[in-house]
Amino acid sequence: MSTAVSSSLQRTDLESTFTDRDFAFFARLVYEKSGIVLADHKKSMMFSRLVRRVRELKLGSFKAYGELLRGPDGEAEVGDFINAMTTNLTKFFREDHHFEFLESTALPRAAQRAVQDGTRRIRLWSAGCSSGEEPYSIAICLKRAASQLRPHDVRLLATDLDTNMVSRAAAGLYPKSAIAALPPHWRNGHFHSTDKTREQVAVEDDLRAMITFRPLNLLHDWPMSGPFDAIFCRNVMIYFDGPTKVRLVNRLADLLQPGGWLFIGHSETLLEHQDRLRLVGRTIYERIA
Ligand SMILES: C[S@@+](CC[C@H](N)C(=O)[O-])C[C@H]1O[C@@H](n2cnc3c(N)ncnc32)[C@H](O)[C@@H]1O
Missing domain, CATH: 1.10.155.10 (Chemotaxis receptor methyltransferase CheR, N-terminal domain)
Structure with a gap:
């Protein structure tokens, strides 16, 4: 009792x-x-x-x-x-080189691929999105690349096991300090103040509308069939043991387009998956065709 x-x-x-x-x-x-x-x-x-x-x-x-x-x-x-x-530590544009790569290389190539194969479909996934800073950073990159992406059907999925985090992420409200250090091109036009003291900011509605937020346990079955052009699964696997990590990375690789990208955390490596994923940048892997 x-x-x-x-x-x-x-x-x-x-x-x-x-x-x-x-x-x-x-x-x-x-x-x-x-x-x-x-x-x-x-x-x-x-x-x-x-x-x-x-x-x-x-x-x-x-x-x-x-x-x-x-x-x-x-x-x-x-x-x-x-x-x-759960440990939910995150921030906007964490590991900014990932977002530079997304803007300069991944999105233009995904747009080209979507034209070549006729699908006009671009899919991205923030797996382990915590309170939303990661998917909103991706959405800001998508918005900045809008002229190249306009003819395409672009969707961004953001999931986390922690249901409180998924709700917070969907709300898109942050202390002003969360965006204070961002460079102007990643800050201006993407947030507005919500209160008189101007201490809280809200993500602009057009960015929120780009993202589908869902609770999802990465250990369970996934409802999505992909393929994804880019998956961000950063600072999630560090908490897992070896076998869980190997299983997860194989499942992520299964869902990537050939030539699609997997972004992982700064202290993570994928040595066991060199036959399927090739390192193409700092903690950026490309699915081998
Ligand atoms: C440290 S945060 C990383 C957030 C973001 N990806 C980043 O790098 O800034 C780790 C997130 O993974 C989530 N997580 C842990 N185990 C998970 C699981 N089995 N399935 C889905 N998400 C999980 C936690 O809830 C947490 O929000």
């Missing part, structure tokens, strides 16, 4: 209830549901991320939270549990 307490306990009271056994159970569940591996040294990080949820639910201990997740109402809580455990 879970222990509901009438007044929520302080963070310090709850700290003493967080055992190695609780950590092992939660780490196993995160791995099974998301592929994210949490080594033992992540115990304090896990505590900080889950304690708020334990207090919101007015539970007296982490053990009680584990019992809730294992019990008949567990499935209903798993989503919030996973949302609490």
